[in-house]
Amino acid sequence: MNDPMAGLELRKAYALTVAELFQRFPEEIYALEADLSTSMSTDSLRATMGSHYVNVGIMEAHMVGTAAGLAAVDGFAFVHSFGQFLTRRAMDQVFVSLAYAQLPACLVGSDAGVTAEHNGGTHMTFEDMGIMRVIPGIHVFDVCSPVQLAAVLHRARERKGLTYVRTQRKAPALEVYPEGFEAGDHGAVVLREGSDVSLFACGIEVPEALAAADLLAEQGISAEVVDVFQIKPLDEEVVLRSARRTGAVISCENHSVTNGLGSAVAELLGERMPTPMWRIGVREQFGQVGTTQYLMQQYGLDRESISQAARRLLGM
Numbered sequence: 001m002n003d004p005m006a007g008l009e010l011r012k013a014y015a016l017t018v019a020e021l022f023q024r025f026p027e028e029i030y031a032l033e034a035d036l037s038t039s040m041s042t043d044s045l046r047a048t049m050g051s052h053y054v055n056v057g058i059m060e061a062h063m064v065g066t067a068a069g070l071a072a073v074d075g076f077a078f079v080h081s082f083g084q085f086l087t088r089r090a091m092d093q094v095f096v097s098l099a100y101a102q103l104p105a106c107l108v109g110s111d112a113g114v115t116a117e118h119n120g121g122t123h124m125t126f127e128d129m130g131i132m133r134v135i136p137g138i139h140v141f142d143v144c145s146p147v148q149l150a151a152v153l154h155r156a157r158e159r160k161g162l163t164y165v166r167t168q169r170k171a172p173a174l175e176v177y178p179e180g181f182e183a184g185d186h187g188a189v190v191l192r193e194g195s196d197v198s199l200f201a202c203g204i205e206v207p208e209a210l211a212a213a214d215l216l217a218e219q220g221i222s223a224e225v226v227d228v229f230q231i232k233p234l235d236e237e238v239v240l241r242s243a244r245r246t247g248a249v250i251s252c253e254n255h256s257v258t259n260g261l262g263s264a265v266a267e268l269l270g271e272r273m274p275t276p277m278w279r280i281g282v283r284e285q286f287g288q289v290g291t292t293q294y295l296m297q298q299y300g301l302d303r304e305s306i307s308q309a310a311r312r313l314l315g316m
Contacts, residue, residue, distance in 0.1 A: 005146045006178040011041040011169040013146030014108065017153045018078050019048050026052070029157070030070050030077040034060045040080050040110055040169065060085045064093035064107075071103035076157055082116070083109030083125035083166055091131055098162050099135045106156040106163045107132075112142065112203060113254035114295035115168035116287065124287020125166075130259030132164040133232050140232040141165045142202035142253070142261070147177040148229060166203065174207035176227065187230025188238040194224030197248040197310045200239065202228050202261050204292070205252035205280070205301060212252075212306035223310060234264045240273055248313050249277040252306055254296075257281035278309045 005013045022029040022045075033055045037043040045053045056063045060081050067077035079086070086109045087094075098105055109128050116124040132140050139161060143149045149167055156163035176191065191206070192213055201209035206227045213223035226242050228235065243249050249269065251262035262279030269275045282299050296302040 002178050003147045003180045005150050006175050007171060008146040009041070009169060009171045010143070010146050010149050010167050011039070011110065013149050014080070014153070014167070015041045015044055017150040018042070019045055021153070021157055022049050022052060028074065028076050030054065030075050032056060032063050032067055032077050032079045034058055034063045034081045034085065036081055042080065060090040061093045064090045065097050067105040068093075068097035068101060068103050071098070071105055076104055076106070076160065078106045078108060078153070080108045080110065082111045082123055083128040084123055087125065087128040087131040094132075095135055099138060104160045104162060106153060106165065109164065109166045110169050112166040112168055113282070114287070114292050114299065114301065115170070115204060115254070117292055117295070118289055120289040121287035126256040126282045126287065128166055129231055129255050129261070133259055133264070135162070137162060138232065139163045139230065141230050142255070143167050143229055144203055144206035144227060145172055145175060145177045145181065147175070147181045151181045152229070168204060172204070172207065174210070176206055186238065187233065187235035188226050188228040190224065190226050190238065190242065192223070192225040194222040194246060196222045196246055197250060197314060198224045198226060198242040198246045199250050199252060199306065199310070200226050200228045200242070200261065200265055201252040202231065204254050208296070208301065208303045209252050209306060211303040212310070215303060215307040216310055219311070219316070221310065221314065221316070228261055228265070231261050231264055234268060236268055236272075239265060239268060243269060243273060243275045247275065249275050250280060250306060250310050250313065251277070252280040252301070254301060255281055257283055276313055278313050280306055280309055
């Protein structure tokens with residue numbers, strides 16, 4: 001039986017999950033927006049949450065400060081904006097007011113990477129995971145499914161720490177978890193077992209990695225596909241086990257190759273188990289206007305680019 005979140009736009013899954021958590025914990029849960037409630041479908045929360053829903057206007061730093069104030073009096077805020085505004089613009093407040101003060105909140109950066117599409121280069125964040133990943137104690141996620149997003153939001157509230165979740169707003173190209181998402185305390189899920197190369201993917205790259213594995217199978221290459229949905233802390237056990245099994249690694253992310261998933265995997269392998277590796281991601285480029293599919297091809301994030309990188313790595 002399909003999960004009720006399966007197939008939804010991720011923004012709708014976000015709004016429904018926050019509303020569900022508010023109904024369960026009405027004194028604790030808040031939703032904060034910075035004038036993007038229509039974009040994220042949270043405008044429906046006004047009637048549901050009353051004074052626990054706050055649109056602060058186009059003031060992201062103030063919104064993060066508000067989340068810190070709520071946390072100081074035992075509240076827990078889900079804080080949304082487009083990824084570039086929540087990370088580049090409000091980094092100091094996230095670092096000092098929340099992280100340094102050891103106050104909890106769940107920060108949700110939408111329109112991740114190329115999914116910003118026609119908003120163009122100024123709104124296309126290829127660096128948000130890197131910015132957040134350097135903060136001590138933070139957990140960083142890049143989700144591929146509305147079902148997975150709902151589970152991660154529940155996990156963030158249960159942990160009562162600082163969490164950053166990056167997501168697209170629209171429905172995924174493929175529902176990876178139609179029957180539900182159960183990862184327990186893990187941060188990575190093996191979706192397809194293989195023996196020749198490990199494809200470690202996150203976010204919108206997960207469906208592309210699965211499609212790349214099909215292309216590789218046609219050429220006699222067995223690719224293992226792992227959804228590494230938690231970038232920090234990295235699920236070292238799953239990553240090392242997969243790399244040991246295949247002996248070759250490709251990381252796939254809708255993000256700069258600097259300080260995101262590829263960096264996290266390379267750091268782990270470099271220290272614990274040096275393994276031949278290539279990173280699929282954006283290299284020294286800014287964003288631009290275009291559809292998601294067009295931009296994935298432009299930046300080499302599509303299934304053909306992944307399969308070609310795997311063949312090169314394997315010397316084929």
